Amino acid sequence: MTGADGLQIVLFLGVLLAAVKPLGGYMATVLEGKPHPLRQWLKAVEDGLYWASGIRPEQSMPWRVYAGALLAFNLMGAIAVYGLLRWQAALPWNPQGLGNVEPHTAWNIAISFATNTNWQNYGGETTLGYFVQMAGLTVQNFLSAATGMAVLAALARGIAGRSTEGIGNFWADIVRSTLYVLLPLSLGLAIALVSQGVIQNLDAYQQTAHGQVLPMGPAASQVAIKQLGTNGGGFFNVNSAHPFENPTPLTNFLEMLAIVLIPAALCYTFGKMVGDTRQGWALLAAMMVLFLPLLAVALGSEYGGGGNWEGKEVRFGIANSVLWAVATTAASNGSVNAMHDSFTALGGLIPMFLMQMGEVVFGGVGSGLYGMAIFAILAVFLAGLMVGRTPEYLGKKIEAFDMKMVSVAVLAPPFCVLLGTAVAVTAPMGLSGLQDRGPHGFSEILYAFSSMGNNNGSAFAGYGANNVLVNTAGGLAMFLARYWVAVPVLALAGSLAGKKRLPAGAGTLPTHGALFVALLAAVVLVVGALAFLPALALGPVVEHLRS
Amino acid sequence: MWKQFRVAMLLLFWMSLLTGVAYPLLTCAVAEAFFAEKAHGSLVRRDGRIVGSRLIGRWYEEGRYFWPRPSATGPGPYNGASSSGSNLGPLHADLAKGRAARQAALWEVDKGNRRAAPADLLTASGSGLDPHISPAAAAYQAERVAKARGLRGEQVEALIAAATEGRQFGILGEARVNVLELNLSLDDLQ
Known part of the structure; x- marks a missing residue:
């Protein structure tokens, strides 16, 4: 590793941290429905959407109604994607004439994109026409990210609210997040990407004089939102390793920044919405405390022995490939610019473990931070047990119902991951797609379910996972991991909203200091380690000891 | 409950038009106007024939x-x-x-x-x-x-x-x- 590599990493972190406050503050303004310059421009569009869909944005919903709206909206989205995939051959803008997608593959893709996972059991350029990529997948890239932001906003309102029932209007949250945050950022990023060579057209695939086929399509618009919305589903099979998705070091830098930009900035948004920005910075600090050492381990492993170049692109080099891998699994993005399957044993363990910790180090847009807030409540609960006091978080008493919801949300993802892995390794069909035998083969399956069971979407891509068993089990894992966390979080938001807000007393554990940051990071680490060390020992750890 | 589904369907439809049709096509239009050669794959030609892309x-x-x-x-x-x-x-x-x-x-x-x-x-x-x-x-x-x-x-x-x-x-x-x-x-x- 050279000084120039280190400089790129410092630059990345510096730009990211500098953007947290301005973007985070802006998103708080948007989610609170306050006026801002962009809203004056687009007010007519916002109001038009409300009018055309029969939405009354000022109506604050109790948590059950909010959760019902969320589930109905996501269900409709999944059905729409499924329908588009199954009838692809009849749709326009499909110059390659790609055919209808198999039912089990389509089911997996539909759940995958509706849940913000974007696990890909298909190769984009060989499976999907442009209309499906645009009107099916790009749409869900926006809406699943907006759904995450909505749940986070609801939780923040639940904490900030005083003895109320409502936690906000789901529809208004979706419209505002999309219109004022995701769309403008995506449009800007897409145009920047095209200026560097990312393709954006509706042409048929080109053929060169030597018979080489060059794929085409509206890639830039989809790449922009898949990075910003922590979606990660690539336009092409190899995702952002493809030169048409990620042609230069600058596009790589921007796409990498986009992975963690919104999740990091939402920490500030959260702090602002609960009335104490120090609380947001503390959550971000806990994320960084986990992120940086894991990044260092992965870098050390990939640079070892003269550097591991298998599956990496020359224009990015090892440093940017590792930084991307760590960022994309810390956030629940799941896009890749290098093949994780060919990483060294420890270099592959780190991304896997980042997912297994529940996608809370940055995590998904919205979902990462509400996950981290859940862990924060768990941390104050543990601290409360130590001193024998009723725990409080941000002025709200944490009681039995709240802790039940926290426990469900913390335990659902490991349950999906471990059960899915167990099913796949015991069934012949689950093993049929393995490229490697022995510990690496186990790692491939564990990685697949860690990814789907935490809504990440990256893969050890040597594992041929497009079969009935993995598609079905994985679809279930993605579904449960998303809603079995989101719904309890909304229930928690509803419960907290109904409580009085207490002033901090002498016995209150401050949740913005270094002590709490350390406690929070330790809780995340210990819960992840307790659930997954035995499984990791069978895969990457054995592999590391053998190499 | 039925009302929620109606809103969900309608909003999904309008959002699909906005983010799934208008947004990609607007990106196409801007790309065409300012970066046409790159938007179409940075193709390399010799004697009028495509011999490759400088990115592939x-x-x-x-x-x-x-x-x-x-x-x-x-x-x-x-x-x-x-x-x-x-x-x-x-x-x-x-x-x-x-x-x-x-x-x-x-x-x-x-x-x-x-x-x-x-x-x-x-x-x-x-x-x-x-x-x-x-x-x-x-x-x-x-x-x-x-x-x-x-x-x-x-x-x-x-x-x-x-x-x-x-x-x-x-x-x-x-x-x-x-x-x-x-x-x-x-x-x-x-």
């Missing part, structure tokens, strides 16, 4: 051309219609075999050269379409190409320099040599 690598296996990195796309290398890495695990037997075979092939085509090739020339890229090799990998092959074409060493080195890009803004990424451009410039010379 192409397979060369003759001694008189610079070789690109190995490619794991199927059925053949550098198949633009089906991007793929090898995805071989770090201890997979095929990985070491593939490296040894590639090194042997590089020695076979370059008699008298027994130096070990740079790592990027022995390993498959992530996309299978990597258009670049490292400057070290270009230097490694320079003498062979010069000999095969009866060129002077300086001539080939000048062409390598012309096809080399440094780190972007002096900071980002890695220095790299575009193999397609380099090989086309060799052909243009003769």
